[in-house]
Amino acid sequence: MKIEGLDKLQRDLKQAQKALQDLPGEIELRFDPNDATSVETAIADMKLAVEGKVGRYRSNPFVAPLIDGMIEQFEQQILEKASEAMADTDKSIALDQQAFRGIENTVNDLRRADYRSFERHIKKLSRQLHGGEFDDISNELKSKVDLGAWLAAGERTQGGMVGSAQLDWPENHEEELGIVIALTDHFADENDGSWPPENFSHTFFYNGNNITSNLQHMVSEIYVPFARDFIDYVKQRTGAKEAALLPTRKLDPASRKVFVVHGHDEGAKEATARFLEALDFEPIILHEQASRGRTIVEKIEEHGDVGFAVVLLTPDDVGAHKDHSTDLKPRARQNVLLELGYFMGRLGRSRVVALKRGDVEVPSDFEGVVYVGYDSGNGWKQDLGKELDAAGYEIDWNKVMARR
Known part of the structure; x- marks a missing residue:
């Protein structure tokens, strides 16, 4: 009896032996464990490195499972390393997240506040902006602007039609943030009634004769983008980062x-x-x-x-x-x-x-x-x-x- 296929089997085994010699024992990768995109990029780079070494042997039935197994092993090692590195900074990240989420939650409360509860929430936001994590930055930004002059300039644009007044927002990003911080402190100050929030919103964010509607329109236009921009600014200044979820999906980081x-x-x-x-x-x-x-x-x-x-x-x-x-x-x-x-x-x-x-x-x-x-x-x-x-x-x- 003649057994066929032994020649091909021998060729496959020899090729598999060559592939085993070419398989990389280790791969050097650099990534930021707090950045999910960076971790994904590291995984993608690892796959490219493995495929570059032994991808030409994928048609070999003995080698293909080895390649997939090695990729899976390396990917698990990357995720474990990222998880370990993230654990070292969990406490500081949690603190940053708590402070950031506090500001976002208060702005969210302001969006739903009526004219009776607005004061309570705006005072809370002022306290948060001057809390331990943000006080120095808020005071520095606030020192760059003259709120009184800015309000007076806006008031002078008022024409004969209600709601025609326009505010001249600074082009400088830090001054824009400073204006909102100063305005927030002004609204929260019970002793300064020159521009109460209901008058300010009626003049510059008129949305009808309903006080609550005007206040909510003002919050939507000023405080919602401010919360996002202020948090981003603080992150940039301090290097604070929010905890990132490690990738669990197989996604090309450059996917368009x-x-x-x-x-x-x-x-x-x-x-x-x-x-x-x-x-x-x-x-x-x-x-x-x-x-x-x-x-x-x-x-x-x-x-x-x-x-x-x-x-x-x-x-x-x-x-x-x-x-x-x-x-x-x-x-x-x-x-x-x-x-x-x-x-x-x-x-x-x-x-x-x-x-x-x-x-x-x-x-x-x-x-x-x-x-x-x-x-x-x-x-x-x-x-x-x-x-x-x-x-x-x-x-x-x-x-x-x-x-x-």
Whole structure:
């Protein structure tokens, strides 16, 4: 009897022996354990190094499992090293996070405050800005500005129409932050009633004759972006970092896939997708993907390995609190809010941007997500480009400006 295939088996075994000699015993990698993207990049670099050494042997049935096993082992070592390094700084990170979240939570309270509770929350914010972690920075920023002169200049712009007064915000970032800190301290000072918050919001952020509505409009325009910018500034000045979740998904860190979450506004969806394509991104739109008998949630999970998400908050529904059932407000579709929360958890807040069209109600529990106004003048494109750039993507600004 003649046994066939022995020659091929011998060749495979010899090739496997050569591959074992080429397998790297160790790989030198550098990464920041507090930065999930840095950890992902290290994993991707490791895979490239292994494949570069022995990838040519992948067709060998003895070698392929060894390569996969080595990659899995190295990846586990990277994650363990990152976890150990993060543990060493957990206490300081937790302190930073607690202080940062305190400011965000207070601003969130201000967004929902009425004219009776506004004073309590603004005083709390003033105390937080001058707490142990932030006092020196806040005082330094505040010393750069003259609040009285700034308010007087704004008051002089008041015309004959209510709400026509304009504030001249400083172009210098530190002075802009200083103005808001000084304004917060002014509102919190019971002995200085020259510009109480209800008068200030009525003059510069008029949104009707309702005091609460004017105050909330002011908070939305001033304090929501201030909280984000102030925290970023403190991180830059002090080197403070928020704890990063170690990656658990296999995602190319340079992935240019962007998931587009949308409601019923077809025009907004198409405009966003085409803009992303023009910047060399690959927009992922759920209904364009094959279902193959899967549920919506299963499809989201299947196509969720993206590097960024753009969520379109368009006024497709209306809703109200049960105690104010006649006060209907425009809202985004429920599935849009569900997917917004999903991608916040999957990608992190810095890789999710919400494009907000019109006066659509913004979810109160999604603090830290960047909301960009989706205007008809295409200004949203430049804002979206900035957020993609901040997330680490290479952006061709000539293409951004050409599509304005």
